[in-house]
Amino acid sequence: MSKLIINKNIQKSKINRNIYGHFSEHLGRCIYGGLYLDGRLNMPVVEALRKIKIPVLRWPGGCFADEYHWRDGVGAKESRKKMINTHWGGVTEDNSFGTHEFMDLCGKLGCEPYVNGNLGSGTVREMSEWVEYMTLDGLSPMSQLREENGRREPWRLKYFGVGNENWGCGGNMRAEYYADEYRRYQTYLRSYGENRLYKIACGPNSDDYRWTEILMSRAGKYMDALSLHYYTIPGSWDSKGSATRFTEAEYFETLKKALRMNELIENHARIMDHYDPEYRVDLIVDEWGTWYDVEPGTNPGFLYQQNTMRDALAAACTLNIFNRHSRRVAMANLAQTVNVLQAVILTEGDKLVLTPTYHVFDLYKAHHDATLIESYIETELIGGDKRVPDLHVSASIDENGTAHITIANLSPAESREIDCSVGYAPKSVTARVLSGAPDAYNDFNAPDTVAIKAFTGISSTTDGFRLTLPACCVMEIAVV
């Protein structure tokens, strides 16, 4: 029996709902064939994303962002310039999905747009004019162009990224060089009228602490946030491993690597604390997720992979980690929304499948904008030399005083008894659970193999409740 202690009275940071954000790139079938189908928004996908209350969507990349020239994607579709998407599969990009289509998508999703600008191969003027095009109310060359293209009103745009992975695909820059470039580009990104721009600097690649040090010391005062990218790759870069066929050792290796997010955030946040003790600059993890070899027979440049209960557990632990660091972490964006990497939705034509990771985002909805509360769980280390904890938890309290506990049982085959103390006899305890074999997944023939179910086996105690977590599961428990 493991002891779980929840203390509603120890209230910590607000969990920004943007921690539950997503990322969409012009890559494979994320935009074309995913979010955008046959020249229009894919409404069943939009509806599914609305159900998990998608709060923010990042676009157009990724590596694609630093090759994207926004003017190619506005105006009459027949005259939009075609280009080759050199990063992702060498396919023709016809630019039929551009700024207007993205803003329309965000409007339909009811989410905040997060636009990533091109610093690697674009000019200061180009980036500055994009912000003017999207947000300036009044007369200017860019607002006139916007009106000619069918949109008189400016859009509201808060989140703007100044380059992507500029240490790699965004220009192979040194931190010192990028810090100076960041300072220059961001100077010309204006907040017009009521629109307040929130500027996001390219941050480190996983454990590149020197990058964070240089950026914070040289450019920290010019940014609202620094972004971190970290992917969970069970194998090596050249042989990442299969998404659906894996050994128990690979299962634990994947979870161990996903849990590394905690150490990365702690170490980067420590550097940020030094330069920004007031917590003015946020850390945002705008690319995270599992990355495996592509599904056999698919274009290697499209990064299409299946998604199992292993991914659900990796997502659950990562989201618990973000919740627990919500004082510094203000946004995170899972890579990538549809058909790419750890997607929440897979599509084939007009058919769609919700992945186990989708269901985790559903289970975690109650954490959006709630307040993190103290939680403690007794764990034991499992997985042999991988040494991962068997249980992983976070908890929050919503505005009605209901506590929401999200807990994962990482043991692939053993259930776990939990004795939870909340410090009073609860009026009600309800729970929903997602469980299955580590390699269980949903596909077009069997879309509901892994699905959320109501959980009924809860018994009350004088100061909380007891229950048995099934093996390999993610559970959401609501306590009044």
Ligand code: AHR
């Ligand atoms: O998400 C796929 C790619 O991973 C992105 O384009 C890039 O930013 C990262 O390396």
